[in-house]
Amino acid sequence: MKVTPLCSLFGSCGGCKYQDISYEEELSIKEKALRDLLTGTIEGLDPLVFEPLVPSPELYYYRNRLDLTFRRDREGRWRMGFMLENTHKLEDVTVCPIARKEINDFLPKLREEATVKAVAGEYRNANLTVRVGEEGKVAWGGIGRRSLRMDPENYFSVTIRGRRIFYSLDTFFQANLSILGKVADTISAGSVWTPETVFLDLYSGVGLFGLALADLAKEVVMIESGYDSVRLAKHNIAYHKLEHVKVFEGQVEKLLPEILSALRGRHCVALIDPPRSGLYPSAIQTLNQSDGISALFYLSCSPESLSRDLASLKDRWKIERIIPFDFFPRTRHLETLVCLGRL
Ligand SMILES: C[S@@+](CC[C@H](N)C(=O)[O-])C[C@H]1O[C@@H](n2cnc3c(N)ncnc32)[C@H](O)[C@@H]1O
Numbered sequence: 614m615k616v617t618p619l620c621s622l623f624g625s626c627g628g629c630k631y632q633d634i635s636y637e638e639e640l641s642i643k644e645k646a647l648r649d650l651l652t653g654t655i656e657g658l659d660p661l662v663f664e665p666l667v668p669s670p671e672l673y674y675y676r677n678r679l680d681l682t683f684r685r686d687r688e689g690r691w692r693m694g695f696m697l698e699n700t701h702k703l704e705d706v707t708v709c710p711i712a713r714k715e716i717n718d719f720l721p722k723l724r725e726e727a728t729v730k731a732v733a734g735e736y737r738n739a740n741l742t743v744r745v746g747e748e749g750k751v752a753w754g755g756i757g758r759r760s761l762r763m764d765p766e767n768y769f770s771v772t773i774r775g776r777r778i779f780y781s782l783d784t785f786f787q788a789n790l791s792i793l794g795k796v797a798d799t800i801s802a803g804s805v806w807t808p809e810t811v812f813l814d815l816y817s818g819v820g821l822f823g824l825a826l827a828d829l830a831k832e833v834v835m836i837e838s839g840y841d842s843v844r845l846a847k848h849n850i851a852y853h854k855l856e857h858v859k860v861f862e863g864q865v866e867k868l869l870p871e872i873l874s875a876l877r878g879r880h881c882v883a884l885i886d887p888p889r890s891g892l893y894p895s896a897i898q899t900l901n902q903s904d905g906i907s908a909l910f911y912l913s914c915s916p917e918s919l920s921r922d923l924a925s926l927k928d929r930w931k932i933e934r935i936i937p938f939d940f941f942p943r944t945r946h947l948e949t950l951v952c953l954g955r956l
Contacts, residue, residue: 616633616634620710620711625697626706627698629711629943629944630945631944636672639942640666644663644665644666647663647935647947648660651916651919651920651923654920654921654924655924658932662932664934664935666938667936668942670791671789671942673710674710674711675788675790675791676712676716677744677786677788678712679743680741680742681693682694682738683738683740683756684737684739691728691731693705693727693741715751716743716745723741727739727741727755730756731756739755739756741753741754744782746770747770747771747772747790753782761782768848771793773824774825776853778819778825778849779819780819780845784839784842785818785819785839787821787940789940792939792940793825795938796950800826800910801829803910805907805908806829806830807880809879810882811830811881811882812827812829812833813884813906814835814884815869815883815884818837818842818846819842819846820845820858822886823846824850824855827857832858833855833857835858835860836868836869837860837861838862843862865885865896866895866896866899869900873903873906876905880907881906882906882909884909885900885909885910889915892922900930904955906955907955908953908955909952910950910951911950911951912949912950913949914940914946914948916949919949926953929956930955931953933952934951936951936952
């Protein structure tokens with residue numbers, strides 16, 4: 614059934630794909646596309662492992678971050694908006710119905726403040742990032758060196774499973790805060806946790822899952838390569854005075870073998886949440902070879918790299934559950950949680 618898109622730029626902006634159909638139809642299209650891709654790539658995949666797509670509690674006004682191009686045109690006017698897909702054309706944006714209301718309300722002020730800053734610094738173009746936390750405070754950056762840096766008193770935050778988690782303009786953070794609790798609850802509900810468990814939060818960012826699930830584990834070990842995210846992870850650990858949680862700065866494929874050998878004999882549960890490109894072959898090799906990890910959760914924002922990686926993991930891991938989560942309603946994107954157990 615066709616519905617009227619909320620956004621006047623729908624069809625040209627390229628950010629949303631499904632504003633013109635009902636949410637039920639969007640969910641079933643996404644669910645089928647994931648099932649077709651994974652069953653087509655992973656030989657022998659049991660169709661019973663697929664679970665229904667978990668809808669987003671918020672269908673519009675959910676994104677806590679917008680990235681906008683800001684530039685001066687030939688006539689000297691300042692333009693602020695999105696680059697149209699596969700073009701060099703800038704579409705001016707005054708409202709984005711998938712961005713949080715606080716961000717939309719802030720856009721006129723953002724244009725004003727960015728203009729003042731760009732003129733003062735003699736910039737002609739910039740990539741602006743504007744973000745908001747659960748408490749509704751908006752901040753932006755992108756003009757000038759270190760303009761995305763924030764002081765701790767200005768960090769954004771969200772509370773997941775009773776624990777406040779801080780993030781900043783210069784760190785990765787999940788775009789849809791409304792669905793994060795459901796993912797953390799699904800991971801926590803598995804029967805894999807024991808009082809002795811070491812939880813490995815790999816590609817941890819600011820420590821969202823390591824912190825939200827810290828009470829389930831005797832020890833939490835996070836690995837994250839981004840300097841700014843590690844800084845926030847340390848802030849989060851210190852804020853909650855969690856002495857059993859540690860973060861290591863570096864690449865999973867480099868640090869994991871050594872960390873696992875130090876944890877030999879311990880009961881480990883790992884969450885991997887890599888960037889869109891998925892896992893390096895050496896990381897897959899480590900996960901396949903390490904008997905210490907008895908349960909693995911793979912959270913992925915790219916069905917394509919997920920299907921490739923699962924095809925390489927499936928001879929050592931049993932794919933037990935595949936649970937899609939609609940982190941990005943109205944867009945073509947889909948997040949997937951896969952629960953794996955040792956074969
Ligand atoms: C999809 S994000 C997930 C972050 C976190 N789990 C969360 O939900 O907020 C991926 C994170 O992996 C980090 N990263 C990218 N490549 C990495 C690597 N090779 N080793 C460790 N971390 C990496 C990025 O900086 C980013 O913070």
